[in-house]
Amino acid sequence: MKKMLIIFMRDVKVNKRDFISLYILIVPIIFGIVINLIAPGVNDTTINIALIEGENIEMQEYLKDFAKISVYKDKAELEERVARRDEVFAYVPDGDGYYILQQGDELEGLLDYAKMMLAFYEDDVQIEDSTAEIHDFGRINPPLKRLLLNIMMMFTAILGGMLIAINIIEEKIDKTIRAIHITPISRTGYILGKSIIGAILPLYGSIGLLLITGFSDINWYQMMVLIVVSMVVSILFGFIQGINNTSVMDAAGSVKMLFLPLGGAVAVAELLSDKWQWIVYWIPFYWTYKGVDEILTYQSSWQNTLIYGGIVVGISAVVYILLIPKIRKGLE
Amino acid sequence: MIKVKGLNHSYKKDGKYAVNNVNFEVAEGEIFGFLGPSGAGKSTTQNIMTGLLQLQEGEVTVAGYDVKHIKNEMFNQIGMSFEQSNVYSKMTAKENLDFYRKLFDVETREPQDLLDLVGLGDKGNIRAGEFSKGMKHRLTFARSMINNPTLWFLDEPTTGLDPSIAADIKDIIRRENKKGVTVFLTTHNMYIADELCDRVAFIVDGDIKLIDSPKNLKLQYGEQLVEVEYIKDGDVVKESFSTIKTEDKNQLKDIIDKYEIQTMHTKEATLEEIFIKVTGRGLK
Ligand SMILES: Nc1ncnc2c1ncn2[C@@H]1O[C@H](COP(=O)(O)OP(=O)(O)O)[C@@H](O)[C@H]1O
Ligand SMILES: [Mg+2]
Numbered sequence: 001m002k003k004m005l006i007i008f009m010r011d012v013k014v015n016k017r018d019f020i021s022l023y024i025l026i027v028p029i030i031f032g033i034v035i036n037l038i039a040p041g042v043n044d045t046t047i048n049i050a051l052i053e054g055e056n057i058e059m060q061e062y063l064k065d066f067a068k069i070s071v072y073k074d075k076a077e078l079e080e081r082v083a084r085r086d087e088v089f090a091y092v093p094d095g096d097g098y099y100i101l102q103q104g105d106e107l108e109g110l111l112d113y114a115k116m117m118l119a120f121y122e123d124d125v126q127i128e129d130s131t132a133e134i135h136d137f138g139r140i141n142p143p144l145k146r147l148l149l150n151i152m153m154m155f156t157a158i159l160g161g162m163l164i165a166i167n168i169i170e171e172k173i174d175k176t177i178r179a180i181h182i183t184p185i186s187r188t189g190y191i192l193g194k195s196i197i198g199a200i201l202p203l204y205g206s207i208g209l210l211l212i213t214g215f216s217d218i219n220w221y222q223m224m225v226l227i228v229v230s231m232v233v234s235i236l237f238g239f240i241q242g243i244n245n246t247s248v249m250d251a252a253g254s255v256k257m258l259f260l261p262l263g264g265a266v267a268v269a270e271l272l273s274d275k276w277q278w279i280v281y282w283i284p285f286y287w288t289y290k291g292v293d294e295i296l297t298y299q300s301s302w303q304n305t306l307i308y309g310g311i312v313v314g315i316s317a318v319v320y321i322l323l324i325p326k327i328r329k330g331l332e
Numbered sequence: 333m334i335k336v337k338g339l340n341h342s343y344k345k346d347g348k349y350a351v352n353n354v355n356f357e358v359a360e361g362e363i364f365g366f367l368g369p370s371g372a373g374k375s376t377t378q379n380i381m382t383g384l385l386q387l388q389e390g391e392v393t394v395a396g397y398d399v400k401h402i403k404n405e406m407f408n409q410i411g412m413s414f415e416q417s418n419v420y421s422k423m424t425a426k427e428n429l430d431f432y433r434k435l436f437d438v439e440t441r442e443p444q445d446l447l448d449l450v451g452l453g454d455k456g457n458i459r460a461g462e463f464s465k466g467m468k469h470r471l472t473f474a475r476s477m478i479n480n481p482t483l484w485f486l487d488e489p490t491t492g493l494d495p496s497i498a499a500d501i502k503d504i505i506r507r508e509n510k511k512g513v514t515v516f517l518t519t520h521n522m523y524i525a526d527e528l529c530d531r532v533a534f535i536v537d538g539d540i541k542l543i544d545s546p547k548n549l550k551l552q553y554g555e556q557l558v559e560v561e562y563i564k565d566g567d568v569v570k571e572s573f574s575t576i577k578t579e580d581k582n583q584l585k586d587i588i589d590k591y592e593i594q595t596m597h598t599k600e601a602t603l604e605e606i607f608i609k610v611t612g613r614g615l616k
Contacts, residue, residue, distance in 0.1 A: 003434070003435055006431070006434045006435065010420075010423075010431050013423075013427075014420070014422045014423060017422055018422065170420070170422065173421075174418055174419065174420050174421055175414075175416060175418035176418050176419065176420055178384055178414065178418060179412075179414070179418050179419075179432070179472075179475070180435070181383070181384055182382050182383070182384065182407050182410065182411075182412050183407050183432070183435035183436060183479075184404040184405055184406075184407045184408050184435065184436060184437055185404070185435050186404050
């Protein structure tokens with residue numbers, strides 16, 4: 001066990017030196033931030049309103065139910081806040097009314113929302129005044145964000161595999177595997193040690209992505225099942241790529257080929273009717289995609305999660321059994 | 333320390349044997365040389381002994397362990413320097429050794445000491461990828477000592493090194509051996525074998541042709557040669573004659589009678605000449 005960690009630590013040390021590997025290590029965080037930038041999240045659909053501190057306590061109380069309120073000392077500070085990059089509207093007192101201060105590049109819908117809230121306040125509209133019946137679809141988060149997040153999570157699994165492949169190719173080029181084989185570490189221990197980095201990446205990458213994009217209230221236990229399943233895919237994929245390729249560039253080339261089944265699985269799952277879903281049943285990504293999507297939409301069940309996870313493990317096991325002789329030979 | 337009995341190995345399992353009914357034993361404290369031309373089966377035999385190749389046929393015991401069912405702990409006892417150097421290019425010399433030593437369960441040597449020993453003392457913080465071929469080879473050699481092996485496998489340890497470094501390496505091997513380390517040395521270089529080995533095995537085409545000490549071999553095949561330089565029809569002629577073969581003896585007498593002798597001395601055959609004589613093959 002200790003020796004597996006030694007193998008792992010060595011991999012991390014070397015990967016930190018290499019541009020591609022370092023990039024792979026930090027890319028999940030970048031993905032998370034990018035997703036947040038291009039797709040507004042659950043929490044971001046509320047509006048940010050800036051007010052002058054203590055100027056109108058009653059209004060502050062009223063708005064609190066509908067918007068995220070922040071307060072500032074005076075008009076100057078208010079203006080400064082609005083001028084910053086993100087989307088904040090200020091209600092600035094003007095005579096006996098208010099005017100709305102904005103930076104100018106805010107989304108139009110949000111401005112309408114800000115206007116409407118001000119009007120509601122001025123007319124003292126309460127939630128109970130609404131005559132609309134409420135039909136609840138459950139908590140809905142933006143589909144684009146979900147889609148991106150889900151794809152990026154699968155992507156971290158591929159990248160984890162890529163890291164394993166890079167590290168195996170390194171040992172192949174330097175011919176160091178033979179040197180390792182004449183130390184007391186067992187071959188299994190070595191293989192497991194080499195796998196850790198590929199397992200860690202989808203683990204920390206997926207959790208990081210979920211937290212950064214604000215999905216912290218999902219069913220984490222079910223999510224963990226699918227993350228662990230992704231690790232299996234990542235490790236298997238890494239060893240296959242590592243053994244079949246003699247240079248990192250070749251391996252990167254084969255990784256590109258993987259976007260086809262990944263994209264295909266997502267496209268079929270999203271665009272085709274139930275009748276055609278079987279076309280991509282053989283692609284492990286299809287099942288993880290489905291499972292993760294159910295969790296992200298809060299519609300998952302243990303039964304489905306386990307079925308999807310089981311199918312992925314099953315497909316991986318078949319591939320592994322078919323490839324065992326090759327893997328063993330490749331690591332001689 | 334090593335016992336090999338009836339060892340056969342066929343890479344493709346097609347009846348073509350890279351190693352053919354090989355038998356030998358290496359005693360504790362000995363430097364045993366495995367000599368033969370390229371492709372003779374030296375590395376194959378060594379790789380079977382170190383578990384890098386799966387044993388197919390025969391009985392092999394190494395440092396008291398049966399190689400058929402190799403135990404990982406065996407590797408605490410043995411060290412191996414590879415013919416082709418193999419170190420992590422992206423790590424410094426010191427990092428290479430630091431990483432490697434952690435894989436053993438026994439007391440290991442200080443990386444800096446080992447680097448000093450092989451003349452890389454001031455190169456510890458340079459990445460091995462920037463090393464010359466010779467430097468990498470020395471690093472590989474140094475690494476093979478890190479776990480204080482009692483049985484030390486050396487595959488062509490001086491091949492490709494410049495003579496002064498090769499001499500250093502030879503000294504190190506001698507010193508370690510004095511400390512009690514058993515050495516299994518594989519080479520096609522007769523000089524190093526001659527200088528270092530207590531006993532040598534001649535191997536050709538997967539067959540061991542003989543096993544003996546260099547000294548015995550020379551007694552047996554060597555010192556019976558006489559080299560004569562004489563003047564015949566105004567030219568200097570140089571010839572060697574055996575002192576036991578009747579035909580040679582008569583020829584020699586003839587020459588002494590008929591011609592003016594310039595020089596004449598007994599000559600010790602080199603191990604290489606003996607090898608050619610015994611196996612009918614050169615070493616290249
Ligand atoms: N991996 C291999 N696959 C097939 N044949 C091999 C392999 N390695 C070595 N051989 C063959 O086995 C024979 C012995 O090789 P080897 O043990 O490497 O010789 P040496 O170390 O004495 O130069 C050679 O004929 C070589 O071509
Ligand atoms: Mg060889």
